Amino acid sequence: SKSSDEKVFNYGTVAYSVSNSNTGLNPHNSYSGWSTVRYGVGETLFKFNEKMELEPWLATGYEQIDENTVKINLRDDVKFSNGKKMTGESVKACLEDLVAVHDRAPKDLQIKSITADGQSVTIISENKVPGLISYLCDPYGAIIDMEAGVSANKNVVGTGPYVATAVSDTEINLEANANYWGSTPKVGKVNVKSITDGDTLTMALQSGEIDAAQGLPYASLKLFQDNKDYTISSTNTSRVYQACLNYKSAVIQDDAVRKAMAMAMDKNGFTSVLLQGNGTPAEGPFPSNFTFGGDKVKTADYDIEGAKKVLEAAGWVDTDGDGIREKDGQRLSINWLTYTSRQELPLLAESVQASYKQAGIEVIVNATDSYKDFLKAGNYDVFANAFVTAPTGDPQYYFTTHVVDGSDYNKGSYHNDKVETLVGQLRNEFDKDKRSDLAIQIAQQVVNDNAYIYASYLKMSFVMKKGVTGFSAHPSDYYEITADLDMN
Amino acid sequence: MQQPLLEMQHVEISYDGKPTVFDFNLQMELGEILGIVGESGSGKSTLIKATMGLLGSAGTVTRGDIYVKGKNVLDIQNDELRQMRGPEMGMIFQNCGSALCSIRTIGDQLYESMEQHRAIKRAAVDLLAMQLFEKINLPDGERILKSYPFELSGGMNQRVGIVMAMIQKPDLLFADEPTSALDVTVQAQVIREMMAMRKEFGSGIAIVTHNIGVVSYMADKVAVMHQGHLVEYGNTEDVINNPQETYTRKLIQAVPKIRRR
């Protein structure tokens, strides 16, 4: 077999692009950190395992000194790819730059000061930040050598198994890092190619121009599923397809309508037929990889007849025989706003349109990539989108952005006093189990109110040529290319 | 025995199935000048076009044969016919202006048609053309060659058309009312030039004209046409001085005569 130097791994992905704001490798810029970590250039202090539990990575562990102070101990054997040793000082410099220039990190981490001491750093935060360590797992927390800085083409010096030799908006060329602290990378060269078109990606994989692909259209997966020349690695992610109901709309304010809508969504049909099995029907915002996810939250089953009854009871009846119910002269018609850049969303819209119609609800779909304009204008009843609910493995992020008053993604102006209090508690709770408990309670309340309807979790798949090993999908969607990657 | 230059036998020509020229018989020898006169619309242009193979899709020779130098032009291959057009049989159009491509210069088109039949330099063609222009009183040949047809007057275009046909020195030249758009001085020059061509190269010329003066001046034989029929044919003097048919007589009587003194 070939030596590692001769092995070249060509990887096509839909995820790397300017429109995803993740081009370049500077973790302190927008979402570029995802690329830094995904393509094996940078590593964070802690990481998630398959069950989305925290594990040390560049760190060896941490101590919570008090509510506002945490001390992180670093590995002693880590070198940057330029040969420099990673020390407390270099981590401090990196994190300080992060909170100075990044747009999300300062708010997440609320760092007041950082002190370095040998192979450890101590972080004092402004307020209590229970999720601090989880936040440090966000790819923006990738540790880079600030002395080497960021090159003109947005390259950085990290600690990962691979070093970028060329970086552009459409391609990253990587070489094995000779100074890697972990096991020696098994593949000499990796080329990450941005292929934004699903069909091109499919055919590039078929033609052998790439060895593995991420983001294939569902229809194409079939081509590789029962094919012995390819292997597929899939996992559930916390990317959820959800419908946010707009409380500013009179129809939606009707509890019965929301309830009927929740009951009339055919989640099974959506995942098994339209996503061709590449998704899992959702109950709440978090998938079952999480202790607080999966069937811990209970929702009503798919039940068209039940939905009809609910509507009937609330006075929604079809008086003019057009199949759509009315009440007080108001047609039960809802405006479903969504976008097309995620292939699943239009499918969901159209599937919902058909099943709601059976229950007597008309759905007018507006699937547009300029959905932000429509969101702003506010004339919609439902906004369906895709969202990574637990990027840091922690539930708080989702709730603070979606369900509390005035939060960024609370597009539907949902409000529940109980939820407000529970989220308040969650913000201040450090105990892991208790946090899980709170999360379940909040999610259940949101689901009971039918403020959000969760359709499905994304099952992420990597398709690769037979012989590619050590390349598997991770629920966090952070880790793709690692030192384990090999081609036989 | 020498082959006749042009021989038409029982030619009948139809447009869209409707016969326009009936049972036409004619023979022309090398070096002969034939004047064709007749009513307008009697089929003179049609006969010429038929011989040149230019009737287009509307008209067909439905009966009879046309031989040019022994070759039946109705039966020969397209490219053979093309090669004959120009050096062997040439044509001056009734309306030369529109027979020229309006967006290319005269010089270009002249060179093009020469070059199709023999290897020749552009400069040589220009020189030849300018000499001919000079002879038919078209000065400033250089400007003409550089002009587009729409920049020239009707008569100038006509003379360009004449030069284009004559420059090839065809054995058989059809002239379809070549001088009717020209003033008399030029007309005289053109006619003299045609006669010179016959003398020098022994070309046969079939000239369609309404000017009986021209016919009597240059033609050896005259054919009179009326409503698609050849009504009279014979030596010029005989026909003009002693017309047999009523139509011919009418025609000759109607000719206005200039009164000098």
Added chain:
Amino acid sequence: MRLEKSITVRKSKLHKDQTTIKLYVFSALVVVLLLIAVFASQLVPYDPYQQDLGKALLAPDSNHLLGTDRYGRDLLSRVIMGAQSTIFSSLLLVAIISVIGTSIGVFCGYKGGKIDSIIMRISDVFLAFPGMVFAIAVAGVLGGGIMNAVVALACISWPKFARLARGQVLSIKNMPYISAAKLSGSKPAKIIFKHLLPNMMGPILVTATLDIGTMMMELAGLSFLGLGAMPPIAEWGSMMSNGRSMLQTSPWVILAPGCAIFITVMLFNLLGDTVRDVLDPQTKK
């Protein structure tokens, strides 16, 4: 003297009046197509919007002549239903841009001078203006919907016809027969309609009929901006683009609307050609 040969008799090229026959045939076919579009809801074998996920992506068989799509909807029914939105919107669009564009082009070419320069520069602005920006703006101001998509496309497509028409007018307007018409005391309007337009119609007609296909595609392309057809409307262009990833696995999903577009484009083009021939006396009796 040569011997008298036997007289050759040739067949006259009798032109049967084929163009008129063609005109009738193609018009009839187009009418059939339009009738299908009008009576689509009566003609469909199944409800084109009825989903049955259990029957998703069935290959064509005797029940579903063109197969089913991924929602289990009958494709034949959807293609028939799609005739309505697809054909009418693209016809309307092409009619608007060809009429407006040609009018402006003819006006400019005929009139010349300052006005011509100014309008042509305006058309430059529209031509050069990125269509996407315009479409987004239209979507933002007027909202979604097929009619607004037609408006957006019309705004940015008319200059094509204007330029084409202007070029034609420039080359025709100095012909002697236009002078003759002026001498007959014809008003400019009459000169334009009777003398200019028929003689410049050829390329315009060809472009317009060809544009029917192009515009179908463009209209479909706009739907991702929220302009144009929205689900579950059956619209051929969107049906094709929605089915694109199934080319290798379920080709019928993309071929069914594709063939419908092909047939429509072909019919309108053939009709356009025939109309052109009818307008051209050289090919007529």
Added chain:
Amino acid sequence: MRKYIGKRLIQLIPIILGITLMSFTLMHTATGDAVDALYDNSGGGVTEQVKAEKRAELGLDQPFLVQYTNWLVGIATGDMGTSYISNQPVFETFVSKLPATIYLTLTSILATVVISIPFGILAAVRQNRMTDYLIRGMSFIGNSMPGFFVSLLLIYFFALKLKLFPVMGNDGWQSICLPTLTLAIAMAAKYTRQVRATVLEELNKDYVMGARARGVREMVILWSSVLKSAMLTIVTLLALSIGSLLGGTAIIESIFMWDGVGKLAVDSIMARDYPMIQAYVIWMALIYVLVNLLTDILYHYLDPRIRLEQEG
């Protein structure tokens, strides 16, 4: 002539002003906010305060006429600003994408001309015969297939089955073949029909008979006279095509991963990246004015009856 060209180039200024102002106005009044777009992109949570700071930083909190003037001043001093999304200088980013687009434009126009002119003439010469029907049939097919479909078919057959060309990318001459073909098929389908129609029109004219009478070869008549006359229409259309091709074709570019301005433009428009959009708009204006100028000059050469001076 030089004066005329100069005059036309001066006209460029109001056009560019008009078109940029128009796009500025439209993007600002009719569409969403750039900063919202910037942060909404991948679903991150950012406070209003951060957004407001960003707006101030980009100058987006000012009245839009002020913004426009600022931008104009920037242009005048040779600064086109930095992209909101990539934070790279607009001018350099834009220019770096141009060669690929220009390359593709040239090849596909060339291919279009090479395909459509002979086929169009052939169809005209063989009017209503088998060849004609065949060519027209093919052109209908080409005209009724969306670009993405053509490209997928081409990739499927030429890259997957025959393995002649790579699926995507931009290295070596092989990689330009499929995108070129995709664009050329659609355009050639149109042009073939246009060429056929105009050639048919020309063939009926008297000058064709004149040339035949002089024994000019049919081929020569077609190529030198008929085609030149027919060119008037074709040039008009080609100019439009060149214009839109130089604006990039987002779909083809993303299918073949051909890194040109089309995709950049669409991404910028979706992300409300104003400086980049403006750069694009200027580019389009430049192209169209130059291409139109060229066509008008070409018109004059193709048809000397059309006078340049009349139009200035």
Added chain:
Amino acid sequence: MSAVLEVRNLKKAYQKGKTEIVAVDGISFEINKGECLGLVGESGCGKSTTAKLITRLTAADEGEIFLNGKEITHVNTKELRDVYKDIQMIFQMPLDSFNPRIRLGESVMESMINQGMKRRQAKARAQECLANCGLSSDFADRYPHQVSGGECQRASIARAIANKPSLLICDEATSALDVTIQSQILKLLGQFQQKMGMSCLLICHDLALVQEVCDRVMVMFNGRIVEEGTPDEIIMNPREEYTKRLIDSVL
């Protein structure tokens, strides 16, 4: 006698590249009511240009044109249409002056319909005009490319006289006609002249014809009028060198 048309100092130059061709170089003349004025001259001397200038189909560089005492050099398009009720012209190239997509009859009818005549009436009148010019009624249904050169020219004449203009400009109107038809047409024009007092500007190469029909003749050379007088005067007693040559060339 009143002048129908008066032309003063008319000038027209064409631009060809850098050189300027003066086609009409300051000519002045008048045509009286019922008069037939001949215009002869070498080809390219500016006769057609003069005709086009008088009919305002080409804009003059300098000079004035008066029709029935009214200045028409600068009238707008609308007034020009009134002018065309009085002036008509027969084009030198008849084929090009017919719209290839319109039947001859229709073209002849056009001016009458423009004057508000009913279609049926116009049609009858068109038939009559065509018949006057020796064309049977089936020619009305033919397209220009389906008739012979002479027939086309006759249709062109029919079109011009259909409206009974007070001034007719004939730019080599009879050059493609055989003499029998030619005399028929001239007779017809003569009738018009007598009955309605129509005036005529006859551009012609055939001196014999000029002598026969014209009341007065002008000789044009290089854009200028070099000689003027009655035909007999000019033909029997030419003063200019060019005129002499012209007369001597007659066969």
